[in-house]
Amino acid sequence: MIKILEGLSSKLIFAPMAGTTNIPFRKICKKYGASLLFSEMINSDTLVKGNNKTLRLAVFDETERPIALQIFGHDPNTMVEAAKIVESLKPDIIDINAGCSVQKINRYGAGAALLKDLNMLGLIVKSVVEAVKIPVSVKIRTGYTNKIIVKEIAKVIEDSGASFVTVHARTRLMRYSEPSNWNWITEAKKSVNIPVVGNGDIFCAAAAYNMMDKTGCDYVAIARGALGNPWLFRDCNHYIKTREVLPHITLNERLSLILEHIAISLKEHGEVLALQDMKKHLCWYTRTLPDSENFRQYLFKVTSCSELITVIQSYFEKIQKEFSDDSLDSMKADKKFKEKVCFWLLNDTDVIEE
Ligand SMILES: Cc1cc2nc3c(=O)[nH]c(=O)nc-3n(C[C@H](O)[C@H](O)[C@H](O)COP(=O)(O)O)c2cc1C
Numbered sequence: 596m597i598k599i600l601e602g603l604s605s606k607l608i609f610a611p612m613a614g615t616t617n618i619p620f621r622k623i624c625k626k627y628g629a630s631l632l633f634s635e636m637i638n639s640d641t642l643v644k645g646n647n648k649t650l651r652l653a654v655f656d657e658t659e660r661p662i663a664l665q666i667f668g669h670d671p672n673t674m675v676e677a678a679k680i681v682e683s684l685k686p687d688i689i690d691i692n693a694g695c696s697v698q699k700i701n702r703y704g705a706g707a708a709l710l711k712d713l714n715m716l717g718l719i720v721k722s723v724v725e726a727v728k729i730p731v732s733v734k735i736r737t738g739y740t741n742k743i744i745v746k747e748i749a750k751v752i753e754d755s756g757a758s759f760v761t762v763h764a765r766t767r768l769m770r771y772s773e774p775s776n777w778n779w780i781t782e783a784k785k786s787v788n789i790p791v792v793g794n795g796d797i798f799c800a801a802a803a804y805n806m807m808d809k810t811g812c813d814y815v816a817i818a819r820g821a822l823g824n825p826w827l828f829r830d831c832n833h834y835i836k837t838r839e840v841l842p843h844i845t846l847n848e849r850l851s852l853i854l855e856h857i858a859i860s861l862k863e864h865g866e867v868l869a870l871q872d873m874k875k876h877l878c879w880y881t882r883t884l885p886d887s888e889n890f891r892q893y894l895f896k897v898t899s900c901s902e903l904i905t906v907i908q909s910y911f912e913k914i915q916k917e918f919s920d921d922s923l924d925s926m927k928a929d930k931k932f933k934e935k936v937c938f939w940l941l942n943d944t945d946v947i948e949e
Pocket residue numbers: 610611612613614615634635636665692694695734763794795796797816817818819820940947949
């Protein structure tokens with residue numbers, strides 16, 4: 596197993612999410628037990644053209660290590676050039692995206708479209724592996740159509756020199772409303788000797804343990820489950836070690852985490868971007884709490900981070916007076932949490948279709 600994975604502090608990895616896995620949120624997830632962080636996907640074409648906005652996605656903080664920077668694209672030469680640029684920033688791992696199912700990305704041959712031509716996938720992985728000195732990994736879905744070719748994909752990736760593979764247990768065509776099929780992670784695990792990271796539908800403390808137990812995967816990557824619930828890493832880690840479910844975090848703990856997230860975001864992004872980013876996270880952090888619809892009405896009118904802090908503090912003061920922590924055990928209802936926090940994905944809109 597590659598050294599970087601051997602040294603990880605837990606079995607839990609924070610999976611990449613475009614528009615979400617930025618420095619502040621990655622730091623929060625690390626604090627709660629994510630042992631390896633991923634950047635969101637970085638466009639190889641615009642990166643090599645020197646686009647500053649793209650380059651910014653690759654920036655990370657030393658405290659985030661170990662970190663993987665993920666690139667996507669369709670052309671081996673451009674991917675190599677992009678990988679070299681990314682390597683110059685000294686991440687621990689370079690990850691290749693072969694799983695994105697967003698139509699406009701697939702249309703130009705990138706993301707999950709790499710699964711259509713395994714020779715091309717192999718060429719891209721091999722070229723990048725040979726061009727850089729750090730480990731290269733690949734994140735995949737299990738097939739481009741609904742035909743499952745996960746074994747073949749994983750084998751090509753191993754043979755091309757990648758250090759590990761992350762398997763999102765859905766085909767490109769599967770919607771989030773369909774459950775991921777962990778048997779495909781088992782198939783990948785059986786077909787290669789490199790480590791396999793399982794991914795798909797981890798929303799509660801027991802799920803990561805169950806995925807490793809059922810599939811034999813070496814690590815588990817969590818994406819949506821961390822939205823508004825970064826302590827899921829802590830819960831899963833504790834369950835893996837003890838088979839016990841920790842009590843849910845209290846309202847006070849939740850409030851101080853939110854305030855910490857705002858502070859990190861302000862420091863990292865400045866007022867305008869922090870405000871924009873935190874409004875999104877506050878919707879997720881509060882979505883399962885009482886009267887959150889009403890709170891969101893206020894939230895969207897807020898024009899500064901200091902106002903944001905006042906609004907969130909008074910909302911928590913109000914609900915703390917009316918509800919005890921025990922009565923707010925809403926996170927227990929995983930399905931409800933999934934429906935409430937990932938509502939936009941369950942509606943099968945094509946806004947985000949990774
Ligand atoms: C909003 C959003 C953005 C995503 N962006 C990326 C991305 O940039 N790169 C990637 O490889 N996967 C991306 N994914 C896929 C996730 O990493 C993960 O594979 C998928 O959501 C399944 O895991 P989960 O059930 O834990 O959410 C994204 C998913 C979501 C919901």
